[in-house]
Amino acid sequence: MTAPAAPSVAAATTAFERLRAGDPAALARALTVLETDGAEADALRRRLHALVGSAVVVGVTGPPGVGKSTLVDAYVEALRRRRRTVAVLAVDPSSPLTGGAVLGDRTRMGQHTSDTGVFVRSIASRGHVGGLALSVPAMLDAVDVAGFDDIVVEAVGAGQSEVEISRFADVTVVVGAPGLGDDVQAIKAGILEVADVLVVNKGDLPLADQTAEHLRSMLRLRSTDRVPDVLTVSATERRGIDELVDAVAAAGRDRGEPGAGPRRRATELLRQRALAEVERRLAGDGLAGAALADLGAAVHRGEISLADATEAVLTRCAAIRPSQPADDGGDEPSGRDQR
Ligand SMILES: Nc1nc2c(ncn2[C@@H]2O[C@H](COP(=O)(O)OP(=O)(O)OP(=O)(O)O)[C@@H](O)[C@H]2O)c(=O)[nH]1
Ligand SMILES: [Mg+2]
Numbered sequence: 001m002t003a004p005a006a007p008s009v010a011a012a013t014t015a016f017e018r019l020r021a022g023d024p025a026a027l028a029r030a031l032t033v034l035e036t037d038g039a040e041a042d043a044l045r046r047r048l049h050a051l052v053g054s055a056v057v058v059g060v061t062g063p064p065g066v067g068k069s070t071l072v073d074a075y076v077e078a079l080r081r082r083r084r085t086v087a088v089l090a091v092d093p094s095s096p097l098t099g100g101a102v103l104g105d106r107t108r109m110g111q112h113t114s115d116t117g118v119f120v121r122s123i124a125s126r127g128h129v130g131g132l133a134l135s136v137p138a139m140l141d142a143v144d145v146a147g148f149d150d151i152v153v154e155a156v157g158a159g160q161s162e163v164e165i166s167r168f169a170d171v172t173v174v175v176g177a178p179g180l181g182d183d184v185q186a187i188k189a190g191i192l193e194v195a196d197v198l199v200v201n202k203g204d205l206p207l208a209d210q211t212a213e214h215l216r217s218m219l220r221l222r223s224t225d226r227v228p229d230v231l232t233v234s235a236t237e238r239r240g241i242d243e244l245v246d247a248v249a250a251a252g253r254d255r256g257e258p259g260a261g262p263r264r265r266a267t268e269l270l271r272q273r274a275l276a277e278v279e280r281r282l283a284g285d286g287l288a289g290a291a292l293a294d295l296g297a298a299v300h301r302g303e304i305s306l307a308d309a310t311e312a313v314l315t316r317c318a319a320i321r322p323s324q325p326a327d328d329g330g331d332e333p334s335g336r337d338q339r
Helices: 007-020 024-036 039-049 068-081 103-107 136-145 161-168 189-194 208-220 241-253 260-283 287-300 306-319
Strands: 056-062 086-092 118-124 150-156 171-176 197-200 229-232
Touching (some): 039 136, 039 260, 056 161, 068 150, 118 136, 136 260, 161 260, 197 208, 197 241, 208 229
């Protein structure tokens, strides 16, 4: 039996059609829908997944203050000279409660506001309890459908977001600055691992070349085959930016056959959803939450191995029906309940 289309599905269909027609207001609204993640988001995501595939997603990350935003601005300029359209999603960790930062200031993108080939959007990472990955991959799909050639995601390298970014970007650019060379912990090993291209920005300052050399020697110590390029650039003086565009394009060519990026984003979305859902079920005081406490006690008493207890917890989680069923619901009987 087919239920009549829910209002959310009708709204998502309209949103999708306007998006595909390249309406910037529709894109802004679609991103809000996806970020807020209600019933309409689910319906919209389904439509988006079927059609994405041509935009190159570049993740730009690195410690605070190294010049990521200035670099992204210069990068956008260089892409526009090559007649490529570009959307920038800036992940902003600042708190909306303390006023945060003004978008134009934060992203340094003010000069592009009248250019229809550039779209800028800020994403407040504070609202994303389960991490950015719960909504950003779908937002990237929306921008992709809207027809942009390139998508740049800027994320401050604080917490998890830098590594998260690399999971749904086609190319990950890690930015550092001179002075970090002596204390390379500032660019943590975890970030180096995800870099496709490493940039030492502020190349106009002393020690930039030493920092780049330092990074190169660190990279040579690793046992992986994939050795990222290390480029020295100056975002403020617009030096080395075309080389960066070329390096990103070269790295992007290795990203797999068409559709690989969107598939990876969908997979990442699924992975994060599944993890968040397990968290949610364990946090409740229903079956899974109680099972967690009971099994924890049994592990403590040595009655069950940690591995077996883990399996048991996951089994309990799987037995709980979601409180918000997926959009089509399937035809499973609604037998089990949480209480
Ligand atoms: N000398 C020099 N300064 C730069 C360069 N690029 C950026 N800066 C300066 O570095 C400071 C930080 O720049 P942002 O672009 O805001 O750095 P960010 O990494 O985006 O900072 P967060 O978003 O706060 O992490 C600003 O004062 C910039 O003017 C550069 O190439 N050379
Ligand atoms: Mg910034």
